[in-house]
Structures are given as structure tokens and as C-alpha cells.
Amino acid sequence: MKNFTKELVDDLALKLLIGLTDEENKMVLDEFDVIDQNMELITKIPNISKVEPMTHALDDFTYVLRDDKKEESIEIKELLQNCDKYEGREIEVPKVVG
Amino acid sequence: MKIENTIEDLHQMLNNKEVTVEELVNESLSKSKLVQKECNAFVTIIENPIIKEVNSNLLSGIPYGIKDNYSTKGILSTGSSNTLKDYIPFYTATCIENLEKCGAIAINKTALDEFGMGGTGTTCHTGIVKNPWNKLHMCAGSSAGSAAAVAAGVYPFALGSDTGDSIRKPAAFCGIVGYKPTYGMISRYGLFPFASSLDHCGCLTRSVKDAAIVVDAMKGLDKNDQTSWDSSNIHLYNSIDGQVKGKKLFYIQNIVDLENYTNPSKELKEHINNFYKTLDLLKKDGVEVEGINIDKALLNAIPSVYVCLSCAEATSNMSNLTGIIFGPRGKGENVTDMMIDHRTQGFSPLIKRRFVIGSYILQKENQEKYFVNAQRVRRLIVDKMKELFKTYDGLIMPVSTGPAPLLDNPKDSVSVDDVSVLEEHLQIGNFGGFPSITIPNGFINDLPVGINITGNCYDDINVLNIAYHLESKMPYKGQIAPLKEDNHE
Numbered sequence: 001m002k003n004f005t006k007e008l009v010d011d012l013a014l015k016l017l018i019g020l021t022d023e024e025n026k027m028v029l030d031e032f033d034v035i036d037q038n039m040e041l042i043t044k045i046p047n048i049s050k051v052e053p054m055t056h057a058l059d060d061f062t063y064v065l066r067d068d069k070k071e072e073s074i075e076i077k078e079l080l081q082n083c084d085k086y087e088g089r090e091i092e093v094p095k096v097v098g
Numbered sequence: 099m100k101i102e103n104t105i106e107d108l109h110q111m112l113n114n115k116e117v118t119v120e121e122l123v124n125e126s127l128s129k130s131k132l133v134q135k136e137c138n139a140f141v142t143i144i145e146n147p148i149i150k151e152v153n154s155n156l157l158s159g160i161p162y163g164i165k166d167n168y169s170t171k172g173i174l175s176t177g178s179s180n181t182l183k184d185y186i187p188f189y190t191a192t193c194i195e196n197l198e199k200c201g202a203i204a205i206n207k208t209a210l211d212e213f214g215m216g217g218t219g220t221t222c223h224t225g226i227v228k229n230p231w232n233k234l235h236m237c238a239g240s241s242a243g244s245a246a247a248v249a250a251g252v253y254p255f256a257l258g259s260d261t262g263d264s265i266r267k268p269a270a271f272c273g274i275v276g277y278k279p280t281y282g283m284i285s286r287y288g289l290f291p292f293a294s295s296l297d298h299c300g301c302l303t304r305s306v307k308d309a310a311i312v313v314d315a316m317k318g319l320d321k322n323d324q325t326s327w328d329s330s331n332i333h334l335y336n337s338i339d340g341q342v343k344g345k346k347l348f349y350i351q352n353i354v355d356l357e358n359y360t361n362p363s364k365e366l367k368e369h370i371n372n373f374y375k376t377l378d379l380l381k382k383d384g385v386e387v388e389g390i391n392i393d394k395a396l397l398n399a400i401p402s403v404y405v406c407l408s409c410a411e412a413t414s415n416m417s418n419l420t421g422i423i424f425g426p427r428g429k430g431e432n433v434t435d436m437m438i439d440h441r442t443q444g445f446s447p448l449i450k451r452r453f454v455i456g457s458y459i460l461q462k463e464n465q466e467k468y469f470v471n472a473q474r475v476r477r478l479i480v481d482k483m484k485e486l487f488k489t490y491d492g493l494i495m496p497v498s499t500g501p502a503p504l505l506d507n508p509k510d511s512v513s514v515d516d517v518s519v520l521e522e523h524l525q526i527g528n529f530g531g532f533p534s535i536t537i538p539n540g541f542i543n544d545l546p547v548g549i550n551i552t553g554n555c556y557d558d559i560n561v562l563n564i565a566y567h568l569e570s571k572m573p574y575k576g577q578i579a580p581l582k583e584d585n586h587e
Contacts, residue, residue: 012457016413017420017434018450019442027447028454035455038402042471044395045478053473054480056295057281057531058555061325078188082424091423093433 004032101125102251102578105160105308112152112159119149119159119203126161126205129252136581137228137250139243141166142174142207150201156311156335158201163247163256166207167214168194169288173204177213177290178222181419181444184426191288192323193257193299193316200315205253208243212449214259214292215412216240217267221448226505229271230579231545235502238271240264241302245272248302251578255303255312261292262404263497263524265300266536270497270548273538273577275569276302277309277562279334280555281531282327284313285320293411296404296528304576306537306566310334313558337559342567343384345491345560347551349377351389353397353520354496360516365500368542373496376539376549379571380494385564387494392482399475401522403529406472409456416453419444480530487554492564494551495523497536501545524550533558535565538574546574 009028013020020028076089085092100108100117111117130143140163152159164170167177169187176182194204209222219227219242227242229235230250237245241258245268248256258265260278269276278300289299301312314335319328356362356370377387421428421440428439445453459468483493499517527534534552541547549568553561569575 009454012454012461013450014438016417016453016457017438017441018445018453019438020450020454021447024447024450028451035405035458039406039459039468041395041399041402042406042468042475045399045471045475048471048474048478051474051477053470054477054529055473056325057528058325061282062327063324066321074188081188082185084421084425084427093422094431094436096433 004029004036099125099129099251101129101161101253103254104305104576105156105254105303105311106305108160108254109156109158119152122159123147123149123161123203123205126253129250130206130247132583133230133247133250133252133581136233136583137230137246138225139208139227139246140206141176141178141209141222141224141243144173144205144207147203147205150203153201155200157197157315159203160201161203161205161253162197163206163208163244163253164194164204165210165241165244165257165259167210167259167290168257169290170194170204170207173207175207176223178210178224179212179444180223180446181421181425181440183223185424189288192285192320194288196318197315202315206247208241208247208256210242211240212446213290213412213416214240214261214264215449215452217262217264219243219268220505221446223446228505229502229545230581231273231502234504235545236271236505238267238498238502241268241276244302245269245274245276248272248304249274249579250581254308255301258300258302259289260298260300260528261296261408262522262528265302266524266527266534266548266550267497269302269536270538270550271502271546273546273548273574273579274302274304275306275309275535275537276300277313277535278527278533279313279317279558280533282323282325283317283329283558285318285323285326287320287322291415293408294415295411296408298528298531304578306535306562306569307335307338309535310338310562332558334558334562338562338566340563340567340570342380342564345564346386346388346489347380347492347494347564348388348390348486348490349494350397350523351391352394353523354389358516363500365542366517369496369500369547372540372542372547373549376568376572377494380568383567383571390486396475396479396482397519397523400479400525401518403472403475403479404522404525405455406459406468407476409452410459410469413453413456413460476529479526483526483530483532484554491560492551492553494549496520497524497548497550501542501547527552531555533561535561537565537569538577539572540574
């Protein structure tokens with residue numbers, strides 16, 4: 001059995017820029033052994049190292065390269081309508097470069 | 099109410115001037131308000147929809163619902179998440195544009211498990227969706243609001259999306275039809291992505307033919323979705339003839355054999371017995387139905403493969419939810435802290451759990467062992483199905499382990515038990531992009547249950563035909579949940 005800790009769970013969440021409350025951390029931690037046990041079922045299938053991983057639902061996509069065609073793009077004003085902070089046509093954020 | 103008819107019947111009634119589009123829209127809005135009050139099925143009710151003229155198109159003037167993870171220009175589209183609680187898109191999903199061109203009229207946006215990442219209908223940011231057959235029970239998810247609304251007769255169809263079974267299980271629990279066609283038949287452009295390699299668009303209706311009508315209208319090659327394909331030579335509705343004699347179906351024997359369960363519940367026994375009785379209806383009409391045993395280790399891995407792939411893909415797809423360029427801005431001294439605050443406050447606990455699982459699977463030390471091996475097992479499962487589809491016209495299985503569970507006992511946590519494969523087997527349809535349809539096949543404890551038919555890719559007509567025939571042999575087509583104010587409370 002692996003040793004899953006509160007710190008590990010917090011770290012896994014923070015890697016995705018998500019914070020957990022103590023209750024949320026406990027919920028995940030309490031079932032992490034079961035999660036891991038379930039994942040182990042995948043490793044129980046024998047002789048799969050040579051199987052080509054299936055990354056999509058269909059294997060027979062036909063991709064067609066289209067000719068370039070000039071199209072109107074969406075107005076910047078429309079694109080910004082769901083942004084809480086912007087100035088003119090630019091999104092406002094705290095200074096990034098020191 | 100007239101709105102409770104099927105699309106086919108409503109079209110005829112509109113043409114015969116037995117009802118007007120305005121009357122249908124008003125009935126649908128009025129019923130929406132009742133279903134909102136009783137079942138909490140909607141995020142938005144569109145109070146003043148544009149009335150359209152009736153023409154030769156079967157969908158002209160027909161009201162419908164849209165799952166709230168489809169982008170609709172100018173109309174709130176939240177994915178049932180607080181991270182997008184005020185989000186108003188600047189474009190409309192391709193399949194909705196296609197429906198609009200046919201003259202269908204959107205009445206509301208339906209609630210779902212947050213971004214489709216749940217199977218109970220209990221994690222919507224607007225609250226729990228209740229089953230119109232009995233409000234103490236869940237609808238399943240994630241297309242919970244769509245299923246509740248169609249079952250209650252708000253309109254003849256609503257859009258759903260299906261990554262694991264999110265159309266087909268709510269359809270079973272609500273006593274209606276749920277159909278996801280072959281992957282890529284309907285463009286995913288404008289569907290908020292959950293796990294792109296598994297996500298399918300589809301619909302919920304109260305008849306198989308209505309499902310064919312709706313998907314005929316939604317489908318088509320789309321330059322905005324490179325995985326969509328040209329299906330212009332496929333006419334689902336016009337191809338249904340109900341002829342099934344000589345067809346061969348299989349079911350997965352080791353999942354539906356009660357002897358393989360320790361202490362099967364009374365509901366499970368009834369559900370399986372009802373399944374076998376339904377098979378007899380097909381056998382009487384010349385369909386061969388055989389039980390096939392599949393390697394237990396492969397079957398047992400199905401739920402884990404799904405969890406592994408869907409959680410991992412979701413962590414990537416949801417990385418654009420930062421609150422910086424859209425969504426409520428988080429607090430913080432710098433951009434990283436602002437994003438952390440937005441995501442911490444915005445996501446519900448259950449979706450965070452899935453993200454943590456995805457994060458764990460994608461750690462360098464786990465990637466090959468879990469993520470890549472899950473993709474390998476996915477191929478083995480799909481290859482096995484494709485091998486069987488060479489002999490058989492389709493797979494027929496009971497949906498879930500019985501009717502809808504009680505809301506105060508939702509199973510939305512991970513577990514290891516002997517019914518988990520029966521509960522989750524519809525995920526096979528997503529692994530292979532197979533066309534798959536659920537239809538109602540009875541009641542247990544006064545709650546509906548369903549049966550599912552899945553076929554090989556591009557063989558949608560065959561799947562619909564078998565479902566249509568079976569539907570005609572049972573009394574559940576077009577049934578409406580007898581929703582009354584304050585029933586069961």
C-alpha cells in the first residue's frame with residue numbers, strides 16, 4: 001500500500017492551480033487507496049506493452065487540408081465582453097515582468 | 099398538452115393547423131416553469147424565443163432544450179459551473195446552428211453535472227436535479243436537466259452530451275430515449291470539452307424515430323471540428339424500416355449472469371429478469387441473441403480505464419478556465435494567485451476530486467503505468483468489440499444495475515464492488531466511438547429502467563432499426579412522467 005498524505009494531495013491539486021479545503025483534501029485522501037487499487041486493475045492485463053495506445057475514438061480520420069480563405073474575425077469588443085478587467089482592447093493583469 | 103406529442107405528430111398537427119407554433123412555445127414555457135419548480139432542471143429559461151414559420155422540415159416550429167455545456171451566442175452558457183456563472187458566448191455550437199436552420203426553437207438551457215463530469219445530476223451550480231418520476235430519486239447525469247425535461251414533456255427533445263454514459267444512463271432513469279451517434283457524426287464545435295477523445299454529442303427524445311430526426315438535423319461535416327466526417331449519404335430517419343429478422347445480437351454473459359454476483363439485490367434481480375424478458379421479444383421476431391463471455395480482467399478494467407483517461411484529458415481541457423480572459427476574476431497579488439483563487443472558488447469539491455486523480459495519473463512516474471496503459475487497454479476492449487461486430491449486428495445490455503437511486507444516497511465516489519462493470523459498461527461505446535441508444539424497457543418500484551443497443555462505427559441505421567423494432571414491441575414509447583406539484587414530498 002502506498003503512503004498517500006495530505007501534502008501529496010495538496011501538491012497534486014496545486015499543480016493544476018487548484019486549492020483544496022481541509023474537507024476536500026480529506027475526501028480525496030480517504031479514497032485514494034481505492035483510486036490506486038482501481039488504477040492497478042489496468043496493470044493486471046498481461047502482455048500489453050506492444051499494444052499501440054488508442055488515443056482517440058476513431059482510427060480512420062481523414063484529414064483534408066483546406067485552401068486558405070480569408071474570413072472576418074470576431075470583433076475584439078465581443079471577445080472581451082466576458083472579461084472582468086480590460087482597458088481598450090487589452091486585458092488588464094498585474095505586472096508580470098519585474 | 100399538445101407539446102407532449104412526438105416530433106412526427108407535432109409536425110403533422112402544425113401542418114393540419116391543429117396547433118400553432120405560438121401555442122407550442124407557450125405550452126413549453128409554461129411546462130418549463132413547472133419542471134423548474136419541481137425538478138430544478140434548468141439554468142436558463144428563454145422567455146421570449148423567436149417564433150419561426152412551419153415549413154416542410156420536421157423540426158420547423160418545434161421547441162427544444164439545450165444542455166448548458168453547448169455554446170449559444172448571446173445566451174448564458176455556464177456548463178453548470180461557477181467558473182462560468184455569467185459567461186455569455188460570442189458564437190453558437192455548429193450542431194445548434196444546424197437545428198436553428200431547420201426551424202427548431204430553443205426554450206431553455208438545461209442543468210448538468212459540472213462540465214459533464216458527474217453521473218448523478220447533483221453537482222450543478224444551480225443545485226440538484228430531481229427525477230420527474232419520483233423527486234426523491236436522481237436523474238443520473240450528466241445530462242440530468244435534459245432528461246428530466248424530456249421525460250416531463252416540456253418538449254419532444256433536448257440536446258445532451260455523452261463522455262461515459264451521460265446521455266444513455268439519464269435516459270434510462272427517466273424512461274426516455276437517449277442516442278449518441280458514431281463519434282464525429284455530429285460536430286463537437288461549441289461543446290465545452292470534458293475529455294475530447296471520448297466526448298460525443300447526441301439527444302434525448304421520447305421515441306427512436308424522433309432521435310433519428312434530431313440527429314439527422316444536428317450532424318454534418320464541420321470545418322471547425324477536424325474529427326467530424328461527411329455523413330451526407332446517411333439518412334437516419336428515412337432509413338428506419340423496423341426489419342430485424344435474421345439480425346444477430348450478443349450480450350455480455352458474465353456481466354448479466356446473476357450467479358456471478360454475491361448477494362444480488364432484489365432490484366438487480368428484477369432488472370436482469372426484465373432484461374431477459376425483453377430479449378425474448380426480439381427472439382420471437384427472428385432475432386438471434388446470444389450470451390458471450392468476455393475476459394473478466396478486461397471487463398473489470400473498463401471503469402478504471404474510463405476514470406484514468408477522462409480525468410487526465412479533463413485536466414488539460416479545463417486549463418483555460420483561469421478567470422483572466424473570461425469568467426469571474428479571482429483575487430490575488432499576481433496572475434498565478436488570481437488563477438488559483440478563481441479555480442479554487444469556482445470548481446465544486448467533486449470536480450476537484452477528478453482533477454486530483456487526473457493530476458496523479460499524469461505525474462511523470464505514473465504516466466506509462468496508468469495513462470498509456472489505459473490507452474492500450476482501451477484498444478484491447480475496442481478491438482474485442484470490433485471482432486464481435488464482425489459476427490453480430492450489435493451488443494444489447496441492461497443499463498445500470500436497476501432504476502434511479504435515491505438522491506440522499508448518490509453513488510458518486512470511487513469504489514471496488516462486483517456491480518461496477520454492470521454500472522459502467524456503457525463506457526465501451528465511448529472508447530470505440532460506437533453508435534449507442536438507450537430505450538425504456540419497463541419499471542421497477544414505479545421507476546423506469548432502460549435497455550441499450552450499441553453497434554459498430556458508422557452502423558447507426560442498424561442500431562436505430564433494432565431499437566425502433568424493440569420499441570414497437572413495448573408500451574413505453576412517448577411516455578410522460580406524471581409530474582405533479584409536491585408529489586412524493
